[in-house]
Amino acid sequence: MTGYKVANGNGTAKTNGNSNGHSNGHCNGHKSADYTAQENPTMCSRDCCSGPGGSNRGNTCTDKKGAKAGSLNGEKIIPTPQSLLYPYEVIEEIADFITKGSGMRPKIGIICGSGLGSLADIIQDPKIFEYEKIPNFPVSTVEGHAGRLVVGTLEGATVMAMQGRFHFYEGYPLAKCSMPVRVMKLCGVEYLFATNAAGGINPRFAVGDIMLMHDHVNMLGFAGNSPLQGPNDPRFGPRFPALVNSYNKDLINKAIEIGKAMGIESNIHVGVYSCLGGPNYETIAELKALRMMGVDAVGMSTVHEVITARHCDMKVFAFSLITNKCATEYSDKKDEEANHEEVMAVAKNRQKACCELVSRLIREIHLASA
């Protein structure tokens, strides 16, 4: 079972609408009922109860009878290493579901940032998979993230796009947030296009600008969190992946050229993105610190997806749409505070330019490989 449980106020629990799991009497949850801060499945040794694809098998069953000291709400909490949440076979199952269901092996994967779902709307002959209908898939809980996977063609290339990503602040562990990247890999994807809405810290950036990511500062990694934490499965990639040159330089250069051809070169920058855990936006002191570290734009996603993609040797192109300017001086002005409505509104305004940039770049990749 992968859906986290939400306390419903009366001491019992319900899942978050994702019915991936095992609800067979003895094993109706295996997650702590009120443990909502972070998904943290507990374990069971019964065969029926292997979590997604057996990840929990062989561990201690922690139904109510088994609860001991150290339990929360009567259920023992045993952390699962992140990499065990989605074993290779489960990812393979999900990928098979998508490739068989769509009849395609897409070459390019797109992750649509907040308010940038229209990147998937331009896909031709789309086969649409609602997340809740994909086995073992999480659900989207954030406004501006529709929660569907769209498979089809764009500029002649076969693509799959996530209209809705998963964020750490939704309560999903990083490995779950970036699990779809591994699904993409096993579907045949070679290129990951990750997009996001971000706050501009670089004072040269204006709202509506696009920052092509050429590097990142992994703040969650500084704190010891990684989507690769736990035993490594070499079928995905190496134990210790290198991350220098994670962002494909050829694709960045091509995107700069495309920006010029579109007449928006003054709105295109190349810079460093940092992901914080969210869901709160940053304090002034945090923004000052990030700026001192060389960060140009700040958001709540993408970095763990890029790490997962590089781990399995995908080529990565990523950009941030600057949806708000981050204040780095103290002020009482309310309009300097970031808010999600503004983020969504700016993304809507700039969706045409973002779609054109992505389409043209995909066209180049497709033509180069034809």
Ligand SMILES: O=P(O)(O)O[C@@H]1C[C@H](O)[C@@H](CO)O1
């Ligand atoms: O999914 P992305 O990173 O594009 O979304 C950003 C981060 C938060 O989810 C949201 C905040 O407004 O926008």
Ligand SMILES: Nc1nc2[nH]cnc2c(=O)[nH]1
């Ligand atoms: N962390 C963070 N994420 C964002 N997403 C869009 N704008 C912002 C921002 O200012 N900060």
